[in-house]
Amino acid sequence: xxxxxxxxxxxxxxxxxxxxxxxxxxxxxxxxxxxxxxxxxxxxxxxxxxxxxxxxxxxxxxxxxxxxxxxxxxxxxxxxxxxxxxxxxxxxxxxxxxxxxxxxxxxxxxxxxxxxxxxxxxxxxxxxxxxxxxxxxxxxxxxxxxxxxxxxxxxxxxxxxxxxxxxxxxxxxxxxxxxxxxxxxxxxxxxxxxxxxxxxxxxxxxxxxxxxxxxxxxxxxxxxxxxxxxxxxxxxxxxxxxxxxxxxxxxxxxxxxxxxxxxxxxxxxxxxxxxxxxxxxxxxxxxxxxxxxxxxxxxxxxxxxxxxxxxxxxxxxxxxxxxxxxxxxxxxxxxxxxxxxxxxxxxxxxxxxxxxxxxxxxxxxxxxxxxxxxxxxxxxxxxxxxxxxxxxxxxxxxxxxxxxxxxxxxxxxxxxxxxxxxxxxxxxxxxxxxxxxxxxxxxxxxxxxxxxxxxxxxxxxxxxxxxxxxxxxxxxx
Numbered sequence: 001x002x003x004x005x006x007x008x009x010x011x012x013x014x015x016x017x018x019x020x021x022x023x024x025x026x027x028x029x030x031x032x033x034x035x036x037x038x039x040x041x042x043x044x045x046x047x048x049x050x051x052x053x054x055x056x057x058x059x060x061x062x063x064x065x066x067x068x069x070x071x072x073x074x075x076x077x078x079x080x081x082x083x084x085x086x087x088x089x090x091x092x093x094x095x096x097x098x099x100x101x102x103x104x105x106x107x108x109x110x111x112x113x114x115x116x117x118x119x120x121x122x123x124x125x126x127x128x129x130x131x132x133x134x135x136x137x138x139x140x141x142x143x144x145x146x147x148x149x150x151x152x153x154x155x156x157x158x159x160x161x162x163x164x165x166x167x168x169x170x171x172x173x174x175x176x177x178x179x180x181x182x183x184x185x186x187x188x189x190x191x192x193x194x195x196x197x198x199x200x201x202x203x204x205x206x207x208x209x210x211x212x213x214x215x216x217x218x219x220x221x222x223x224x225x226x227x228x229x230x231x232x233x234x235x236x237x238x239x240x241x242x243x244x245x246x247x248x249x250x251x252x253x254x255x256x257x258x259x260x261x262x263x264x265x266x267x268x269x270x271x272x273x274x275x276x277x278x279x280x281x282x283x284x285x286x287x288x289x290x291x292x293x294x295x296x297x298x299x300x301x302x303x304x305x306x307x308x309x310x311x312x313x314x315x316x317x318x319x320x321x322x323x324x325x326x327x328x329x330x331x332x333x334x335x336x337x338x339x340x341x342x343x344x345x346x347x348x349x350x351x352x353x354x355x356x357x358x359x360x361x362x363x364x365x366x367x368x369x370x371x372x373x374x375x376x377x378x379x380x381x382x383x384x385x386x387x388x389x390x391x392x393x394x395x396x397x398x399x400x401x402x403x404x405x406x407x408x409x410x411x412x413x414x415x416x417x418x419x420x421x422x423x424x425x426x427x428x429x430x431x432x433x434x435x436x437x438x439x440x441x442x443x444x445x446x447x448x449x450x451x452x453x454x455x456x457x458x459x460x461x462x463x464x465x466x467x468x469x470x471x472x473x474x475x476x477x
Contacts, residue, residue, distance in 0.1 A: 177229010
């Protein structure tokens, strides 16, 4: 058993007396719990400490593992330049972990180093740990987060455990991360009703060490709560996959409008009942099978189009398209007629693990029928969306697909004529045009809707004299 324990800790610079200058006493419970957590970590006598930090190098589609023999940093940006932290890296562990990523074609490694200096999300845990453990007695592995889905963060944690097992190291994980940044109006980021809900929920899950539930947090919910450390905790949970742990919830505070939570996890053995990713993946597969079984004809056609594009690298042939529609039966007679005889703009949206994976559409009809429009845009959404790499065959069973059939557009004179749930919006100025569909998760106001549409059009947020249009859609699941 190479992974011997883990701790979940925040990283507020103000907790350091040299930075807080008395203000740290306002979060005394967090400071006391921090010391207890690091005393616990030190008692496990780790040879390697893996720190996952939201403030290390971060990429949208890649996990950065800090290279080299070591690094250092200080707190000059927090008015305490005299506080310095040095870390010697476990080069052998990094090499082994990168090798496991390469073996599985997993997006993690040491490429893309920017500044090698330690970030405060790494330094603050080490500041406290070094009070109880000689910094020369252990080596550090520093890992950044990514924009990839939560299950990929969990899989990275599993690879950390495999690397530890291969090397026979005694390893402690530090999941560094604050909770919601929107707990109070007077806080630095204001208040959002999702903030306290996130903190209550994450502390409940982490306090029970029920790590599969971490994967059920929706991205839009986490964004509204402005959480910091969720993905860090998921990596830590992945490293503990299949292990029995003794969890201890030490404290939770939100004094400054930002949530600080501290928990410790002592590994006590193996437990096949705690193979959480396998459990979550099985439940997810069952849910997706149910969704797929209930898809209407428009979505079945889009899915066939995606599969044809991904597996055969071609648009769905017209014969296959007509055969699929022809098999629809009496209950979908009207839908079949609509698909073959009517023309309209169509958007095909693809999601995976609750996150957008591709979305391409046409504002107005460009093909002879809605069916052809769907087939065309299924190819574009799955292989040509510039925001994402092309969908791979192994992903097909994990996709959720929706089809939006657009109604006629109409010009409006004011945002007051919009309704974020009912109407989509088009903003245009000259040849630049941006569209946003209605009723999207995470878009709750007309102002947000217009702002995103302006970005899509390449127009500034304070742009003047642009035109507005609205439209309704029929969304198919």
